[in-house]
Amino acid sequence: MANQKQETKRVNVAPYIIIPLLLILVTFGGLFLYVYSKRDVARIVVDFPITERMIYLEIKNMERFGIKPQTNSTATEIQEFYSTARAKAITNLTDFFVVLQKARDTNQYDIPGDQIEQRIKDVLAMSQMNTLDEYLTEGEVSESEFRTQVKNQLIYEKMTDPLRAEVGQPMAAELEEYFNTVKDQLVVPETVDFDMIVVPDEKTRNKVLEELAKGKGNNFAEVAKKYSTDLASRENGGRMISVPKDSIPEVEVKNALFPPTPNFPLKLEQGIIQPIVTQKSGEYIVRLNKRNPAQKPALYGTVSLYNAESKKYEKVEIKPQVVSMWQNTKGESAVSAYVKRLSDYYESRIYDRVKGNMPWAGLERFFSSIFGNSLWNQIMGVEDK
Structure with missing residues (x-):
């Protein structure tokens, strides 16, 4: 064939790239x-993630029960406290979720809606709050979070209450040993039992003392309702019954009712109306009615x-209280042993960010190598180590 010009067909490689x-x-x-969506997960207990939000709410719950830093704590001590509280919160949540996981694995994870509604009503009643919105605001939770918490708590109780119910009655020797x-x-x-009127200034105090003197003290309740600024006692005519020393916040009143020494000069005598000036809470007019000495209980005795x-x-008989305490202690021990067995059983399926064994830990290391540790930690919202 003669020289023929061969055409070369061009191939478009762009799609292949x-x-x-x-x-x-x-x-x-x-x-x-x-990976980014998991940045809030601190631990996984089989099917249940423990998020930073859950940890925060658990710590807030501890604070409601009085577990909080001392008011005079240093910044370092506060940091150490919350570090310890965080670890405790994660442990508490882990113990809680292994029980819920057992419920899920054994098809016991359902709770009837009416039980949830009744428990919500009970919680509101115990908290003395009028509305659910008020409770949610105080607890810093959404309604969805709250309902989930209630459902999970009912599941936990369904799984653990039978263990507590199995605790029987203690033998006499066992009860005596526990009582000790x-x-x-x-x-x-x-x-102490006492009457008090709280007023804002010396002028009002003198006016109150004058009226009490005219009535020879028999009009104390009437005068208290008329003048006292203390809302807690005013409606009862200023009467305070069976008040222990630690329940009196004003130092001056506390020392007058519970003198630190036998010869304390401001010690109140029974039946005598006496004014007391406090540093923080204004002027008090106090009348001591009765001292109730400390009572050391006997197992088969009573206290007033x-x-x-x-x-x-x-x-009030002491023995029933001691029996109840013994049963609670034994019940909690049974639940703790049960939780320990579940924790051991699910141990291989509990993942922790600190341990670096999260299911997506390899991906985190991969992205960290690309972005650099510092930038990656910023993206994930964690502090540089």
Whole structure:
């Protein structure tokens, strides 16, 4: 054949480059978003993630029960406290969720809606709050979070209450031995019964004392309702019953009612109306009615306690209280042993960010190598180590 010009067909290679790049970018982005969505997870207990939000709410719950730093703590001490509290919160949540996981594994995870609604009503009643919104605001939780908390708590109780119910009655010797370990907790401290009127200044105090003198003290309740600024006692005519020393915040009043020394000059005598000036809470007019000495209980004895409903002192047997305490202690021990067995059983399926064994830990290391540790930690919202 003669010289023929052969045509070369051009191949468009762009799709072969762009499409794989797009696939890589989509995959890369998807993996990044997946890891980023897990940044709030501190631990996984099988099917249950423990998030930073849950840890925060658990610490707030501890604070409501009085577990908080001392008011005079240093910045370092406060930091150490919250570090310890965080570890405790994670442990508490882990113990809680292993029980819930057992419920899920054994098809016991459902709770009827009416039980949830009833528990919500009970919680509101115990908190003495009028509305659910008020409770949610105080607890810093959404309604969805709260309902989940209530449901989970009911599941936890369903799984653990039978263990507590199995605890029987203690033998006499066993109860006596237990009583010897807790009897100091059952001591009823010294208390006082007294009347008080709180006023803002010396002028009002003198006016109150003048009216009380005219009535020879028999009009104390009437005068208290008329002048006292203390809302807690005013409606009762200023009467305070069975008040222990630690329940009186004003030092001057506390020392007058519970003198630090036998010859304390401002010690109140029974039946005498006496003014007391405080540094923080204004002027007090106080009348001591009765001193109730401390009571050391005996296992088969009684103590005298004030009943706010009947408004009188009543004899209360000690033994039933000790039996109840013993049963609670034994029940909690049974639950703790149960939780320990579950923790051991699920141990291989509990993942922790600090230990670096999260299911996505490899992806985190991959992205950290690309972005650099410092930038990656900023992206994930954690502090540089």
